[in-house]
Amino acid sequence: MHLTNKDIAHIFRSIAAAYLLTGVNRFRTIAYQKAADTVEQMTREVYDFWENGKLNEIEGIGPTISQHLDEHFKDPAHSYLTKQLQLVPSTVYELMKAPGIGPKKAFKLVSHFKLLDPSTVVREVKKLAEDDRISGLESFGRKSQDEIIESLEIFERRNGQNDRMSLPTAYAMSEQILQYLKKNPHVQHIDTLGSLRRMVATIGDIDIAVVADKKDAANIIEYFINYPQVLTIEGKGPEKASIITKGGWRVDLRVIEMRQYGSMLQYFTGSKAHNIKLREFALKKGYSLNEFGIKQVKDKNNISAFATEEKFYAFLGLQWVPPEIREGTDEIKLAAVKRLPDLIRLEDVKGEFHVHSSFNIEPSHDLGADTFGKMISLAKTLQYEYLGFSEHNPSQSGHSSAQIINLIKKKQSEIKKTALKNSFTCFNSLEVDISPDGSLAIPDEAIRYLDMMIVSIHSSFRMKKDEMTKRILKGLSYPKVKILGHPTGRLLSKREEIDADWDAIFAFAKEKNIALEINSWPERLDLPDMMAKTAIKNGNKLILGTDAHAAYQMNNMFYGVAVARRAWAMKSDIINTKSSEEIKKWIGA
DNA sequence: GCCGTTTTCGGCCCGACTGTTTTCAGTCG
Numbered sequence: 001m002h003l004t005n006k007d008i009a010h011i012f013r014s015i016a017a018a019y020l021l022t023g024v025n026r027f028r029t030i031a032y033q034k035a036a037d038t039v040e041q042m043t044r045e046v047y048d049f050w051e052n053g054k055l056n057e058i059e060g061i062g063p064t065i066s067q068h069l070d071e072h073f074k075d076p077a078h079s080y081l082t083k084q085l086q087l088v089p090s091t092v093y094e095l096m097k098a099p100g101i102g103p104k105k106a107f108k109l110v111s112h113f114k115l116l117d118p119s120t121v122v123r124e125v126k127k128l129a130e131d132d133r134i135s136g137l138e139s140f141g142r143k144s145q146d147e148i149i150e151s152l153e154i155f156e157r158r159n160g161q162n163d164r165m166s167l168p169t170a171y172a173m174s175e176q177i178l179q180y181l182k183k184n185p186h187v188q189h190i191d192t193l194g195s196l197r198r199m200v201a202t203i204g205d206i207d208i209a210v211v212a213d214k215k216d217a218a219n220i221i222e223y224f225i226n227y228p229q230v231l232t233i234e235g236k237g238p239e240k241a242s243i244i245t246k247g248g249w250r251v252d253l254r255v256i257e258m259r260q261y262g263s264m265l266q267y268f269t270g271s272k273a274h275n276i277k278l279r280e281f282a283l284k285k286g287y288s289l290n291e292f293g294i295k296q297v298k299d300k301n302n303i304s305a306f307a308t309e310e311k312f313y314a315f316l317g318l319q320w321v322p323p324e325i326r327e328g329t330d331e332i333k334l335a336a337v338k339r340l341p342d343l344i345r346l347e348d349v350k351g352e353f354h355v356h357s358s359f360n361i362e363p364s365h366d367l368g369a370d371t372f373g374k375m376i377s378l379a380k381t382l383q384y385e386y387l388g389f390s391e392h393n394p395s396q397s398g399h400s401s402a403q404i405i406n407l408i409k410k411k412q413s414e415i416k417k418t419a420l421k422n423s424f425t426c427f428n429s430l431e432v433d434i435s436p437d438g439s440l441a442i443p444d445e446a447i448r449y450l451d452m453m454i455v456s457i458h459s460s461f462r463m464k465k466d467e468m469t470k471r472i473l474k475g476l477s478y479p480k481v482k483i484l485g486h487p488t489g490r491l492l493s494k495r496e497e498i499d500a501d502w503d504a505i506f507a508f509a510k511e512k513n514i515a516l517e518i519n520s521w522p523e524r525l526d527l528p529d530m531m532a533k534t535a536i537k538n539g540n541k542l543i544l545g546t547d548a549h550a551a552y553q554m555n556n557m558f559y560g561v562a563v564a565r566r567a568w569a570m571k572s573d574i575i576n577t578k579s580s581e582e583i584k585k586w587i588g589a
Numbered sequence: 590g591c592c593g594t595t596t597t598c599g600g601c602c603c604g605a606c607t608g609t610t611t612t613c614a615g616t617c618g
Contacts, residue, residue: 027601031590062591102616141609237606252618272618279602284595290603
């Protein structure tokens with residue numbers, strides 16, 4: 001098993017800590033921290049980049065770290081990285097995983113008490129704190145000691161658990177907190193910011209900004225920390241506070257006056273990488289940015305305030321940057337020359353293909369809950385022009401070839417009738433399993449009764465990379481295959497992506513005019529945003545599907561659009577923004 | 590150690606909050 005991005009990020013972060021503690025040049029330290037941040041956020045494996053000799057394409061990883069990584073992949077036992085890690089005891093890195101304990105505190109504890117066993121160090125430190133043996137140490141006091149106990153308890157409880165939640169979970173949670181805060185009469189305006197506003201696939205914490213008069217800020221902070229779901233209060237000042245909810249999630253609140261709200265929106269939306277690049281960009285123009293406004297570097301008293309984000313960006317000579325692409329890649333450079341892409345919008349979507357009706361095709365996996373008619377009627381309210389019904393293929397074990405063909409024929413005629421009755425364009429599709437050997441799970445003779453197929457992997461997820469690649473390429477080579485469904489098979493926080501040669505698969509799909517799906521099911525969001533971005537760069541066409549197994553779930557399209565926007569997709573990159581006439585051409589119907 | 594539409598050398602984001610301190614270091618986002 002090779003090193004995952006998480007492992008590599010941990011190595012970089014640990015080396016940054018070791019450098020900090022041993023007094024290595026501060027900017028070398030920062031370089032490793034930056035590299036750790038980058039790797040942590042990547043959706044493709046660093047290992048794959050290395051295999052393809054493309055380590056140098058990763059921003060933030062330059063020639064030196066590339067070389068160290070190369071060496072480490074080849075011979076981890078004797079690599080430079082391993083040697084640097086040994087500069088300080090590994091127990092330091094273990095302790096640092098607990099919130100509130102950084103490199104300095106960890107190192108002091110480890111050296112003073114000679115703690116060298118990483119498997120027991122957390123328990124040992126907790127015991128020392130409980131026995132009141134830490135409060136006497138220099139720069140530690142009783143409060144820090146209590147804080148350590150609390151922090152290590154949180155760490156132990158969290159250990160091995162998910163530290164991120166899905167978008168809908170985060171939405172629901174932020175909605176509740178917003179409802180609560182809005183009851184405070186001093187709250188003039190409120191927004192959820194951070195990764196939730198940027199629509200990242202998984203959310204680590206909830207960030208909320210409130211507009212209020214300065215004199216009311218204290219009242220609001222007090223009100224916030226009395227939220228009924230509060231477990232602990234992480235911090236509390238005159239204008240910001242942090243709580244941990246009973247569910248174990250962190251919520252940050254900032255209170256600001258209306259005249260400065262634009263800069264706070266910008267600051268609190270992030271991402272961290274975007275903010276750093278934006279501040280670097282501003283510095284070159286002689287400005288210093290913070291959450292309260294823009295200062296002249298030469299005249300610190302000359303501060304401009306901004307009520308809106310648009311004005312904030314405009315002051316710097318930039319186009320307003322959509323939150324979904326504020327990830328610190330090229331967005332600032334392009335905003336400076338007014339060349340940001342016109343990202344796809346929800347209202348651009350004119351139909352979809354990945355919906356499962358209740359038509360009983362005796363499928364291999366879950367049947368949908370609603371009839372063709374019910375799904376069509378929702379599609380009409382969504383202003384769609386067409387729907388493709390893609391139930392799972394009939395189970396192979398329970399049916400002969402003839403029976404499968406009969407079921408598909410039956411569905412075909414049923415769909416024709418329904419389309420006529422509802423005056424709505426419908427396609428007879430199926431979501432067909434790609435078997436482990438790459439063959440499709442329906443007989444070849446059945447294909448002629450279909451308008452098109454989505455092909456997907458629903459079993460044997462852990463095949464070796466080259467076998468998996470062959471499997472998918474074979475699956476895609478059947479006639480009438482128009483969509484590769486949820487390509488990576490990931491389930492957020494549950495199942496890893498399959499291992500495959502995506503360059504080869506993307507190239508083949510492009511050649512065959514097959515669309516790669518962005519599956520909008522909130523647990524999937526698959527293709528992942530950054531892979532979708534790569535696909536678009538390669539010239540692939542994408543398609544948005546909800547995988548709805550009930551009509552109301554077609555409303556999840558919203559999440560797919562968010563992924564597409566994070567992938568910098570324009571309307572022209574997404575197949576199902578086309579009219580039904582163009583779609584018919586694409587399908588060859 | 591990284592990076593480049595004022596630079597291949599000389600810069601490198603910014604501030605809040607906390608605890609242990611009488612002015613600041615550590616941690617976090």
